[in-house]
Amino acid sequence: MNEIATAAHASLRAPAAPNDGWKMLLTKEVLRFWRVAGQTIAAPVLTAVLYLLIFGHVLEGRVQVYPGVGYVAFLAPGLVMMSVLQNAFANSASSMVQSKIMGNLVFLLLTPLSAWHWFVAYVGAAIARGLLVGLGVYLVTLWYAPPRLDALAWVLVFAVLGATLMGVLGLLAGLWADKFDQMAVFQNFIVMPMTFLAGVFYSINSLPGVWRTVSRFNPFFYMIDGFRHGFYGVSDVSPWLSLGVTGISVLLVSALVLHLLRTGYKLRN
Template identity: 45%
Template sequence: MTDLASTRPSGLPTPRRYDGINWIGVQTLYLREVRRFWKVGAQTVAAPVVTTLLYMLVFVVALKGSRPPLHGTPFAEFVAPGLIMMAILNNAFANSSSSLIQAKIMGTATDFLTPPLSPLELTIGFSLGAATRGIAVGLVTAICVMPFAKLGVTNVALIVYFALVASLLMGMVGVFAGLWAEKFDQLAAVQNFVVMPMTFLSGAFYLVENLPEPFATISHFNPFFYLIDGFRSGFIGQAEGSVWIGMAASAVLTVVMACACWLVFRSGWRLKS
């Protein structure tokens, strides 16, 4: 609920006050983020799907019959969930990070700093916008890989949980990257030297247990491993690591990142200074 604008003694209207969360403002920011990426859907949705299909062609079609099953799961069915999760992670990160750095470079950050939006509301708006893009690309990717892999569903709850948590988590990581970067080269460096290596070294295309030590142990400290492993277990019914540890760790990381995003928006870091 909002209070109607009252009148100061000088005749100037007082700013509107919002009790609780300004849901109208959050909805407007969210729709802005969704429409921003949907307007260029060929670049933001179709292009990642084509990239995933190329991976499927290389890893599944070109190597058909030469890769043995992994823990009894055909290689195509093992790889497909990992590719879907990779699409979710990368696109959720790209949405919030590109939105913020574009706003900083083009001088349009006032579009969301001037309205009565609190740090919490900014965090919600940008995170949900990024999560929407990640989930949308993930859904389209899943549909497109079905001709190459017979995806079964053993636990819908795990699939939904890890998809939502992964998209929200990477959306918040993208907020940090977008605020930190002062030019597109710096943002590309984060994508190429941090996000991409962690994604490829998370067991998306192989069993982590087959890695030599200490790399097998180190991989279990990679949060992307638990996101992909938990998401995949919802399809094939088995996980390489502990699903419960993955759920708990991802939930804690998401809460920590939400608090951190709230703090940076509150301080105005790289936005107001």
């Protein structure tokens, strides 16, 4: 086992090898969720649509957040982005924890793949799943909210950055957790509350002063608010501020995860 641990540590610290191993790992991670698409893609789409039907039915015509934008139209982008974030996180986190529990992670550790290869493969697959689920939710919501895109560039930028950040956070959770119970703690007590309290169902401007201030410290709020700006051209804060907060968050968390991968954090035991 000492020899295996030494080889695993060396492989993660090694410079990127001139091979296509990362592509094979990325393909493996994409196929992992695609083979059970009913659970990983269709089910989250159905959940988001149920949110839209319930909240839209109750509040449509009674609440108007932005002038000229109905509540269902306001809610749809928030649900799309929420689905992107939650599923990107779930993909990388569950994959890493599952590999630990099944004991097949050692075979990956013995490959010449560098930390960057691991990072690109796991996060790339998380981005793919998040965007696929988000696209599915968007296509279904078109039936309830007429399509309107004020700035497609903002939509794409925040969708990709949001999926990237959550894919990296999922990888971080997967590295830290040794079993699904620990991963569930990360998801249920950090990801879910921060997502639901990020302005998916409401504008933070409707909150009392103290809670409005607290919401501005939630990075998930900036991803959702910037994404919604791409649809209607209005938002609670400047999209450039949202872009800055999201971009800095991606860089900081990515640097941390790459450091943990290079040092073999909780991978060599």
